[in-house]
Amino acid sequence: MNIVYFVFGNDINYYQQVYFSIYTALAHKEESDQIIVMTEDSSFFKQLENRIRIVPINRNRITEWEGDYKYLFRIKIKALEFITKKFPSQPILYLDGDTFVYKSLSILKNELNKGYNLMHLNEGTLPKFTTKTGKKFWKLIKNKKFSDILIDENTCMWNSGVIGISPKHFETIPLALRITDEMCAMNITCFTMEQLSFALASSHHSLLKPADHIVGHYWGNKDQWNEVISNWIKKSMMGNLTAKEMTEEVKCFPFKEIPYYLKYSNTYKRLASQLKRVFKPKKAFYIQE
Numbered sequence: 001m002n003i004v005y006f007v008f009g010n011d012i013n014y015y016q017q018v019y020f021s022i023y024t025a026l027a028h029k030e031e032s033d034q035i036i037v038m039t040e041d042s043s044f045f046k047q048l049e050n051r052i053r054i055v056p057i058n059r060n061r062i063t064e065w066e067g068d069y070k071y072l073f074r075i076k077i078k079a080l081e082f083i084t085k086k087f088p089s090q091p092i093l094y095l096d097g098d099t100f101v102y103k104s105l106s107i108l109k110n111e112l113n114k115g116y117n118l119m120h121l122n123e124g125t126l127p128k129f130t131t132k133t134g135k136k137f138w139k140l141i142k143n144k145k146f147s148d149i150l151i152d153e154n155t156c157m158w159n160s161g162v163i164g165i166s167p168k169h170f171e172t173i174p175l176a177l178r179i180t181d182e183m184c185a186m187n188i189t190c191f192t193m194e195q196l197s198f199a200l201a202s203s204h205h206s207l208l209k210p211a212d213h214i215v216g217h218y219w220g221n222k223d224q225w226n227e228v229i230s231n232w233i234k235k236s237m238m239g240n241l242t243a244k245e246m247t248e249e250v251k252c253f254p255f256k257e258i259p260y261y262l263k264y265s266n267t268y269k270r271l272a273s274q275l276k277r278v279f280k281p282k283k284a285f286y287i288q289e
Helices: 012-028 040-046 059-066 073-086 106-113 132-141 172-186 194-203 220-240 244-251 266-278
Strands: 004-007 034-039 053-056 091-093 098-101 117-125 156-165 209-210 213-215
Touching: 004 012, 012 040, 012 098, 012 220, 012 244, 034 040, 034 073, 034 266, 040 053, 053 091, 059 073, 073 106, 073 156, 073 172, 073 194, 091 106, 106 117, 106 156, 117 194, 156 194, 156 213, 172 194, 194 209, 220 244
Parallel strands: 004 034, 004 091, 034 053, 117 209
Antiparallel strands: 091 156, 098 213, 117 156
C-alpha cells in the first residue's frame, strides 16, 4: 500500500504537520507499505529520507494542476492521479497533513484490497448543512447532474482528510477530476467541492467506507495541535532521538487527550479578530549593528 502525503508552499506548520503524521504512519504501517511524500521543499524531510520516498514537485506543476479555474484543491486530485500512474497495482491511502494514525493501518489496507474505497468520515447529507457556505453550496448544486451523477437530498458529504482508493477502482480519480472541473465551469466556488467530488466518484465505483476509527483529523483544532506537535518535535530533536526512536516514542503520544475539534461561537471569533486588528503592538525594538 502507498501512503501518500502532499505538501507545498512556505508555511512551516504544514511541513511540521506532515512530518508528525508520517511518524504516526511509520508506527502503524506494515513493513511492505511505502510512504510517499510529494513536496515542493524536500529539505524538511532529510531526517526521514531513508524511511520514506520523496517525490519533488515544482511550482510550475502545482500551478498547472490548479487547472484553468485555479481551484486549489484540484491539486490533490491531480497528485493522486500522478501516483496511480507510477504505481498502478498498489492501493492508495492519501492523508492530509493535519492527520494522525492511531491504530494499525492493516485494517484499512484490508478494506482497500477487498475493493472498497475510503474517506475519513460521512459528514451527513447536503441539505442538513446549516452554515451559510453549506446552504449556498446546496442551493447551487441540488438536483443537478455532474458526470451523469445526480445530486439530491440523499447525497452525502464525506471528509477528504483521508482518501483510500482500491486499485480495482482507480477510475474513481479521473471521475472526481471531471466532476470538480464541471463544478468549476459552473462558477461554483465552495472550497469543499473536491470533497464532494471524491465522495460522488468513490461511492459511484465502490462501497465507500469511513476511516476515522484508524486515522484522526484535527482540522477543527489546528492551533492547539500545532503547538503540541511542535513541542514533541523540539523535545525529540533536543534529546537527539533517532528516527527509529521517534517512531517508538510517537506510539505513546496522548492522542485521546487533545480534542480534534473545538467549537467557538461566531461572536467569539469575530471579537477575537477585531481585537487583533485594534490592539497591535505599539513599539518594536531591534538590535543595532
